[in-house]
Amino acid sequence: MKSNLRELYHVEENQKGFIAQGAFSHVYACRRKNGNQQEPLCVKIIKKKIYTMNRTLQEIEILNEIKQLKSENLLHIDHISESESQFEVVMERCDMDLEQEFKLLKSKNKWYTEQDCLNIVTQIMNGIRVLYNKNIIHRDIKPANILVKIINTDKNEQKRVYQIADFGFSRILNDFCGVDYYTQLGTPLYASPQIFGSEPYSGKCDIYSLGILFYQLFFEGNMPNQLQTKGDLLNFHKTLENKQFKFNSPKYHNAKLITHLLQLMIVYKEEERISFEQIFQHQILKIKISFNYSDSIFSEVQQGDCLNKLxxxxxxxxxxxLFYKSVSQKLVQSQQIEVQAALYCLTQLGFKQLHFCLGFIHIIISDIHPHFNKDNIYPLLQELKLCEMNIDKHPQYQLLIKIIKQKYYSEKGDLQKQMNQLETEQNSNTQKSESMRTFMEIFQLSKSANIEQKQLTDLLQLFLEQKLLIGFEADIKKSILLEERFPIQNSQDINPDDIFKV
Incomplete structure (x- = not known):
């Protein structure tokens, strides 16, 4: 186990790479120096302290065991090393934990479908089964210790893998069912009454914690009896000690089976609490889940997020x-040739925005690809395809597309008229200024090739510098600034409300 981890991994042990902090550890981002350098990893650095050494050694022993197990529903351990001052554990970096996923759904006024719930329960219990077979007791089961790994499939869908993590309080028991005075650990709201009350307990303490977690899962993140304080918890435990846990059935098809399992798990006395073997054989885990991503709440959330973003x-x-159009309308009455040239540049800039819109709407890669780097273009194309399939769910977007198409063909006609007029005037004008000669080079090029927006704004800047746009300077400066502040490649991060604040 003793090795120099820095020879194998780049560790971002700084503020930028900081991910989390525990009571006795810090977690930082890292990546391999060789092999798959894109795989997201992190390293947990556990300092050696005399007063926590026994617990640390216990955690390292369990992590070494889990590293060998390679279960999909247990945290993936990549490497463990030891130095004189610390242990370093390289792990797969997940996207969020279950507590954060709860908050994410609540923020969108959404919650899991029954298929989602059953899928999560099944995955967690698959991980628990592996721990149980190795006599490992977790002692801190809670949503924050269930990590979520999101895997994008080639069908524009997502697979969510739920992994049990944080084994800092875990222990290997010689007798999993034997009751003894073990260290009192865990998180009070999820800890069994025995742990909370400093009484002897067995491996069945995890069953109670799982019961509380599953209750939250089936009841939109709520705790039993709305537990908030230590007093609430004491009262709840007293009630459990005297009678069976009663609650309204969840609003799911298999409500009776769900209620039955929870009432057997959230039980005060360990001897009356359901066993792990019985949970593994419970009907709720025998329901065959034909899991389709389209039936998941995350399909709906992803569609909504995608539509809103695009x-x-x-x-x-x-x-x-519209901004370029409003400035153009101020220039349209002027007969000065340089002002008409500036008007053409503005019309081109406005038309390009509509052209980009059409590229997004019809997913024309050639119209949008040059403006996005290779890391951004593929996810964007996937989102555009998803959006195209679900556009009927966003009436505002549908209306905007209709307006954009109308404006595009209208502006295309206006642009052609301007080109014809400018060409006629230039043919009759034998004496051209330097700025107009530069303009005409780009103007002629625009007939057969794509002109970059930077070329157009540079022309406007040239007209300003030569003081050829008297009376229109402020608006032209704003037009140039608009393109500098809001380039298309940053369009995913721009707030539309900021456009008219230039």
Missing amino acids: YAMQLQLYRKY
């Missing part, structure tokens, strides 16, 4: 068009 991107591009 709607915002299109809206800010459309508002950029």
Whole structure:
């Protein structure tokens, strides 16, 4: 186990790479120096302290055991090393924990479907079964210690893997069912009455904690009896000691089976609490889950997030068009040739925003690809495809697309008229200024090739520097600034409401 971890991994042991902090440890981001360098990993650094050494050695022993097990529903351990001052455990870095997932769904006024709940319960119990077979007691089962790994499939779907983590309070028991005075650990709201009351307990303490967690899962994140304080918990335990836990059935098809299991798990006396063998044989775990991503709440959440994100991107591009259009209308009455040239540049800039919109709407890679790097373009294309399939769920977006299409073809006609007018005037004008000669080079090029927005804003800047746009300087400066502040490649991060604040 003794090795120099820094020879194998890049460890970001700084503020930027900091992920979390425990009572006796810190977690930082890291990656392999060789092999798959893109796999997200993290390293848990546990300092050696005399007063915590026994517990630390116990945790390292269990982590070494789990490293060998390689269960999908237990935290994946990549490497463990030891130095004179600390232990370092390299682990798979997941996307969030179950507590954070609860908060995410609540923030969107959503909750799991029954299939989601059964899938999560099954995965957690698969991990628990592996621990049980190795006589490992966890002693701190709670949503924050269930990690969530999101795996994107090639079908534009997501697979969520739930992994039991944080074995800092875990222990290997010689007799899993034997009752003894073990160290009083855990999180009070999830700890069994025996742990909470400093009484002897066995491996069945984890069953109570799982019962509380599963109750939250089936009841939209709520605790039994709305437990909040230590007093609430004491009263709840007293009630459990005298009578069976009673509650309204969850609003799911298998409500009777769910209620039956929870009432057997959330039990005060250990001898009356259901055993692990009985849970593994319970009917709730025998329900065959034909899990389709489309039936998951995360399919709906992903669709909604995707639609809102792309709607915002299109809206800010459309508002950029409106900004350029509003400035163009101020220039349209002027007969000065340089002002007409500036008008053409502005019309082109506005038309390009609509053109980008059409690229998003019809998923035309050639219209959007040059403006996004290779790491961003594939996820964006996947989102565009998902959006295309679910556009009927976003009436505002549907209306915006209709407006964009109408404006696109209208502006295309106006742009052609401007081009014809400018060409006629230039053919009759034999004396051209330096700025107009530069403009005409780009103007002629625009007939057969794509002109970058930077070329157009540079022309506007040239007209300003030569003081050829008297009376329009402020609006032209804003137009140039608009493109600098809100380039298309940043469109995923731009708030549409900021466009008119330039």
